[in-house]
Amino acid sequence: MRYLPQTAVHELPDQVTGLQYAYAMGLEREEIYYVGARFGLPVPLWETLIQGWSGGERTRLKLIETLMAPSQCLLLDEPTNHLDISMREALEELLINYPGTLFIASHDRTLLAKVSTHTLWALGDSYMLESIPFQADRNSPAKR
Secondary structure (H helix, E strand, O other): OEEEOOOHHHHOOOOOEHHHHHHHOOOOHHHHHHHHHHOOOOHHHHOOEHHHOOHHHHHHHHHHHHHHOOOOEEEEEOOOOOOOHHHHHHHHHHHHOOOOEEEEEOOOHHHHHHHOOOEEEEEOOEEEEEOOOOOOOOOOHHHO
16 A cells, blocks of 8 residues: 655655655656656756755655555545646546555545545544545535
8 A cells, every 4th residue: 555645745855856766766767757747847857956846846756656656555645735737637637547446535526526436424433435426516424
């Protein structure tokens, strides 16, 4: 299982370049540039220290790290934080095509409606599972 916490952008080391960080993940230069381009991270950015990266760029780097590691299950906590609209749409497409199981905690109702197949509601100290996709225009069972 791979986990992407919403605080992931704060866990990155500031004093290494994006390339150094990606090499430590086991990625090759060509792979870094190819995947980086798909995530909107241009080649020159990889040569700079992570401390100068924006929150959105840092989030994309952590998404790459999470999605590139083999796993049958992803747990994503607010994965669209710091992402612009085009990157949110790219993430939706990646998650829709993800072959494993996804657990997503998010306030992004659009993402949940497009990606989910089931909805797990947290209701105080109990839970309710619905075998239907999240519907953005519905309230939680606690408010019905």
